[in-house]
Amino acid sequence: MGLNDMNLKAVHYVTGEPVTICIEQGIIRSIEPIRSENSDSSELAIVAPGLVDLQINGYAGHDFNQVPYPDKMVGEVIRKLWQEGVTSCFPTVITNSVQAIQEALESIALACKHDPVADQGIAGIHLEGPFISPNDGARGAHNYDHIRPPDWELFNRWQEAAGGRIRMITLSPEWPNSAPFIAKCTENGVTVSIGHTSATPEQIGEAVEAGARMSTHLGNGAHLMMPRHPNYIWEQLAQDRLWSCVIADGFHLPDQVLKVVFKVKGTQAMLVSDAVSLSGLTAGTYTTHIGGSVVLTSEGKLHLAEDKHLLAGSAQMLLKGIEHVTNRNLAELAEAWDMASVRPSGFMKLPSASGLTPGAPADLVLFRREGSRIRLERTFKLGKQVFLREEIE
Incomplete structure (x- = not known):
């Protein structure tokens, strides 16, 4: 042997x-x-099977959205994710200035080129924004100043900087001419996910027809108040061609919502961590470049220092999501594990899809x-x- x-x-x-x-x-x-x-x-x-995280912003104090990156940071994150059972991931670059996004993408591509650990662990890049809703609530913690309508020329510039590694983009189809942009992404092998949106049901339907295939952290990055029906959450649940990703850390969504998503979507339901850089650190008060002063509790909840009811991101890994789903009897172990491994693997057509x-x-x-x-x-x-x-x- x-x-x-x-x-x-x-x-x-x-x-x-x-x-x-x-x-x-x-x-x-x-x-x-x-x-x-x-x-x-x-x-x-x-x-x-190893876990596959479609959305991770950082880990153990390392942030994919703060440039310039420290030397060898990308490979270090991958090594630490192995300690959490994550064998493939999609580093997530969120809304920022045009130049900052480009620099982050270039840094990840450079790491994949020169560090075998980064190359093995990174299955692609998830670009979350900046083509999302500018509305309060829907845009979440994304910086309003950098939100913009879909721009195919700009996206191609970023894709070139990424060495073709952008495999997924989260956007809102509320912008005019979103459908042609989604169609071009789809034609070029980039998975389009709907998130941080104020889109009407009709706009979501048009996005699905153009090729959108997923909902980014469904139920989060949403308005605190919206019409009972119709609204963009009901519409995404009802769209048979949309897979749903959820953050199942016990803080972002109540069990009732998780239960409904799992029942409606069946094998099209997936777990993501959406973890920020403070995940993996000890409990305490931290200062971040997005949320300002935040508190990470011993239970793993991350909230704004001035209001414990306002979340400041996710600080839990996929293992915690599987624990929560199984402990609350929302799914059996094998199904919960598949939501975080073979399903995202298969969805993104990775070699590990067969488990x-x-x-x-x-x-x-x-x-x-x-x-x-x-x-x-x-x-x-x-x-x-x-x-x-x-x-x-």
Whole structure:
């Protein structure tokens, strides 16, 4: 066997049965049940596909939206995300000045070119803005001064700076001529997601016809008050061709909303972290370039210092979302895990979309359930162990 070739014994996250996974040259070659009468699966960890985060703004004090980036920052974030079971991610660049967006995109592209860790961990870039609603509430924390209508020439300039790595864009179809812009994105392999919007149901319908396929953190980045019906949340839920991403950290959406999204969207429901740079840090008061003075609580809630009821972003990773969804009986473990792994993988047509099957890349995690907690033990990227919890060495 090669250097990173191995046989992993673990409990399959879907079937609950003990299996042996043969990994060769970074690929899952076979998955065979362990049939020995003497085997004790209670000693084995659970194996599942690596997590895929479609929306992450930063982690552990590192911010994809503050330029210039510190040296080697991108690769450092990827390494830290491996400790959270995230084997592929989409760094998210949000509304900013034209030059700041370009510099962030260039920095990510440069990192992917020169750092194998960044190249392996980054499946694409998510551009969230600046073609979003300028209205208070809908625009969330995005800077009003930099919001603008869709501009294909400008987008192409940014795509060139990104080395073609912009794979997803969040926009609002309320702008005139949004549909032709969405169609051009779709034709050029860029997934269009609707978010931070004040669009009418008719405009959302036009966007879907033009190729929009997803809703960005549905239910957040929205007005505090809106018409009972029709409104842009109902319309996105009702559009069969739109997949829905939600932040399931227990703070951004009440359980009732999560339950409705899961029931309506079924296998088109996905989890994202939308984590900001303060995620992964200890509880305390921090000063940010977007929200000013903010408080990160020991429970993981991030709110404005002057008002604990106003969120200042997400500070929880996908593992916490899976924990919340399963602990609140909103989904079984396998389904919740799929919402954060194979579904986003398949949605973005990544090689890891097939999950735990022969021929798939060996992007895997091993974990245990300890009461209400999920305890990650090991992470593998392309068959190479990239994280091992110290106490199990």
